[in-house]
Amino acid sequence: MTTKPESPPRPGIDWRGLATSLLVSLLAIFSALVIGAGVILVTSGSASPNRSPGVCDAVGEIQSVYVLCKAYGGLFVGALGNPRAIANTLVEATPYILAGLAVALGFKCGLFNIGAEGQIIMGSMAAAVAGAMFVGLPMIIHLPLALLAGVLSGALWGAVPGFLRARTGAHEVITTIMLNYIAIRLIDYLIKGPFRDTSSSAPRTAFVAEEARLPFLFGPDYRLHAGFLIALIMAFVIWWLLNKTTIGFEIRTVGANPDAAQYAGMSITRNFVLAMAISGGLAGLAGASTVLGLEHNYKAAFTGGYGFDSIAIALLASSNPIGIIPAAMFWGALRNGAGLMQLESGISINLINIIQALVIIFVAADQIVRWIYRLPARRGTQTTLTRGWGG
Amino acid sequence: MSEGFRLDRRRIVALAGIVVALALFGIVSSQVPGDQISTLRITYANARPVDPPLADIPLPTVATVGVVALLLIAGALYIMRGTGRDLTSIYAGVLIFATIFVILIWAISGSRTDIVDMLARMVRLATPIALGALAGILCERSGIINIAIEGLMLTGACVGFIAALLSGNSWIGMLIAILGGGTIVMVHAILSIRFKIDQIISGTVINILAVGVTGYLRANVILPLTSAGATGSTLAAIPIPLLSSIPVLGPIFFNHRPVTYLMLILIPLMHLLLFRTAWGLRTRAIGEHPRAADTMGINVIGLRYLNVFFAGMMAGLAGAWFSLEASFNFDDVMTNGRGFIALAAMIFGKWTPFGALGGALIFSSADALQIKIQGFDFALPPQFLQMLPYVITIIVLAGIIGRPRPPAAIGKPYEK
Numbered sequence: 001m002t003t004k005p006e007s008p009p010r011p012g013i014d015w016r017g018l019a020t021s022l023l024v025s026l027l028a029i030f031s032a033l034v035i036g037a038g039v040i041l042v043t044s045g046s047a048s049p050n051r052s053p054g055v056c057d058a059v060g061e062i063q064s065v066y067v068l069c070k071a072y073g074g075l076f077v078g079a080l081g082n083p084r085a086i087a088n089t090l091v092e093a094t095p096y097i098l099a100g101l102a103v104a105l106g107f108k109c110g111l112f113n114i115g116a117e118g119q120i121i122m123g124s125m126a127a128a129v130a131g132a133m134f135v136g137l138p139m140i141i142h143l144p145l146a147l148l149a150g151v152l153s154g155a156l157w158g159a160v161p162g163f164l165r166a167r168t169g170a171h172e173v174i175t176t177i178m179l180n181y182i183a184i185r186l187i188d189y190l191i192k193g194p195f196r197d198t199s200s201s202a203p204r205t206a207f208v209a210e211e212a213r214l215p216f217l218f219g220p221d222y223r224l225h226a227g228f229l230i231a232l233i234m235a236f237v238i239w240w241l242l243n244k245t246t247i248g249f250e251i252r253t254v255g256a257n258p259d260a261a262q263y264a265g266m267s268i269t270r271n272f273v274l275a276m277a278i279s280g281g282l283a284g285l286a287g288a289s290t291v292l293g294l295e296h297n298y299k300a301a302f303t304g305g306y307g308f309d310s311i312a313i314a315l316l317a318s319s320n321p322i323g324i325i326p327a328a329m330f331w332g333a334l335r336n337g338a339g340l341m342q343l344e345s346g347i348s349i350n351l352i353n354i355i356q357a358l359v360i361i362f363v364a365a366d367q368i369v370r371w372i373y374r375l376p377a378r379r380g381t382q383t384t385l386t387r388g389w390g391g
Numbered sequence: 392m393s394e395g396f397r398l399d400r401r402r403i404v405a406l407a408g409i410v411v412a413l414a415l416f417g418i419v420s421s422q423v424p425g426d427q428i429s430t431l432r433i434t435y436a437n438a439r440p441v442d443p444p445l446a447d448i449p450l451p452t453v454a455t456v457g458v459v460a461l462l463l464i465a466g467a468l469y470i471m472r473g474t475g476r477d478l479t480s481i482y483a484g485v486l487i488f489a490t491i492f493v494i495l496i497w498a499i500s501g502s503r504t505d506i507v508d509m510l511a512r513m514v515r516l517a518t519p520i521a522l523g524a525l526a527g528i529l530c531e532r533s534g535i536i537n538i539a540i541e542g543l544m545l546t547g548a549c550v551g552f553i554a555a556l557l558s559g560n561s562w563i564g565m566l567i568a569i570l571g572g573g574t575i576v577m578v579h580a581i582l583s584i585r586f587k588i589d590q591i592i593s594g595t596v597i598n599i600l601a602v603g604v605t606g607y608l609r610a611n612v613i614l615p616l617t618s619a620g621a622t623g624s625t626l627a628a629i630p631i632p633l634l635s636s637i638p639v640l641g642p643i644f645f646n647h648r649p650v651t652y653l654m655l656i657l658i659p660l661m662h663l664l665l666f667r668t669a670w671g672l673r674t675r676a677i678g679e680h681p682r683a684a685d686t687m688g689i690n691v692i693g694l695r696y697l698n699v700f701f702a703g704m705m706a707g708l709a710g711a712w713f714s715l716e717a718s719f720n721f722d723d724v725m726t727n728g729r730g731f732i733a734l735a736a737m738i739f740g741k742w743t744p745f746g747a748l749g750g751a752l753i754f755s756s757a758d759a760l761q762i763k764i765q766g767f768d769f770a771l772p773p774q775f776l777q778m779l780p781y782v783i784t785i786i787v788l789a790g791i792i793g794r795p796r797p798p799a800a801i802g803k804p805y806e807k
Contacts, residue, residue, distance in 0.1 A: 170788035189774035348610035351605025
């Protein structure tokens, strides 16, 4: 009589699926680096002044290979060559972890937040202003207050496209980009106008108070600040939120099948706005941690390309919050090593952008990688982002 | 969307119109003394600055703004009644133009500006947006979302500029820009048609790739070339004989540079091709119902590749406008979001060429306004005017101006 109903088997972790998607990510990185090497080989000849372009002589070939070794060698040493380089890689990785989480969380809800840039800008500005105002507060209040200002400001900048998408169908890919441009203009006005530090000749905000700064973890010799720890914690918090809470379940359900979610009584509008607000808040925290941990004030245009980088990171990690951490560290290493690469070989830092785009192509279009390397095709469905423009 | 939403939209637009009208009048009347005059000058074609004008139209600033505001409120009340044809879309477009006109009148109060020059500038600045919108129309009418127009423009601008530097001829540069756009767009075509990747992602990939590749080419090819002394010149203006000397119309339509002319020709041409030829019918068919089109013997995949290729060339041409026509120069990310704005213009124009031109002119009027009132002593910080095109884009996308009804099969890969 009291036969226990047989509970369905709990879905365990799909280790095999994880392993192949990890393999795809690694192969994508590998393929991108190989093509990047090809780009260096082709263009390094024309870049060097003592060689006429188009002439294919043995000296030129050797020189190109030499430049290639210099470039990738410089990239590696610059990223991981000594403790300070490693610390700098982690510093670079900090905003990438948070911004990557922002994009990944959007993906989970079926939203493509390519406006992390604008949300970072808004977060940075708010944190810088909150950190410089309210002087005299103890650190235990001032630092969280400044961080919170960054989070809220980013969240607001993210929630607007979420609301527009849910209510009017305006595609977030365009609205978030437009909000990037609007944020840049707005910040330009604020930095030159109301929040300008009048004691400085260059337009920038005032320095944040000592009490609002994120402490350095290993003393001022290494730039690694407590923001890195916050980023690591946030990765686990987002993992927990998505996988262990009702909120996360709703977000994932809306992302997987909005019609079913609506049928089950979940509000699309609420979840879109919530997911984009959390996403924007994470991006805002990325900006806030950089301002409060590293820069200590905000100058015009100090974020560059974070929005696009974070897409690459989220795709590399298959939107897995824990996977974001190594993906962001890889990205931090690329960015951190790029400077030495340029110094050693004369190859432009922009090569990193090409490698980045190639990585995105290979990860997003994982059929290509699977096709090149003869891996089995992926099971299950891909998140659909294309749902037309309206209605 | 339900019938209830439509009524809401009508009211929202009408209320927005009233609020904007009152706000504009309130701000202008508090900022500008009542006796100030704004003068709109109409010049002869090809006139030098010292020549006497054709006409000077003196407008009392505050009174003019008051009249505009009253007209806007009257229009809003008419819309609100909601009888007869739905004029909401037209009203919203008029509202944006009226706002820009009021800001212009306000900025030049006590002074004067050449209104013909402003209109000619609007047509010029609309060029890349209208061409980008045409590229979008071509793709979307065939059922492919192309969010990569921004990246295609940037690539076209970059390779066209390099070709112009190497050959010393900007026409060759323009040709290479067109071909460059056509080549890169094939990445999008292959990813989305052959590999059936989400079209938003594959478009975004191209946008990111374009930033990286053009930045790399600028640092490693363009800068070495220019520092070695390579130069060139912009595509020269070609005033059309006789027509260009017509007052008012001459400067606005018949005294432009090549890419702008091509845009002015391509708009009606695309309209004819799309709505009056077999190719146009087939294109619209594969965008609305590819399976039915396939049954009728149309090669869906092949036609999609072809149309995406044409669209890429069109976006490449738009790129040439940036680096070879507006200025002879290539800067990192010089397209500044115009590719995305082009998509908004396309949506505003309900996927028709003439509608897209109308949308492009709304955006370019905001650009022209901002350029035109530089140098006037004006209360509004310039950054807010620079935001205007982007804000309008969001408003357009939010469907406040007209309900978008995209081609039905858009974004869906075709499986045989």
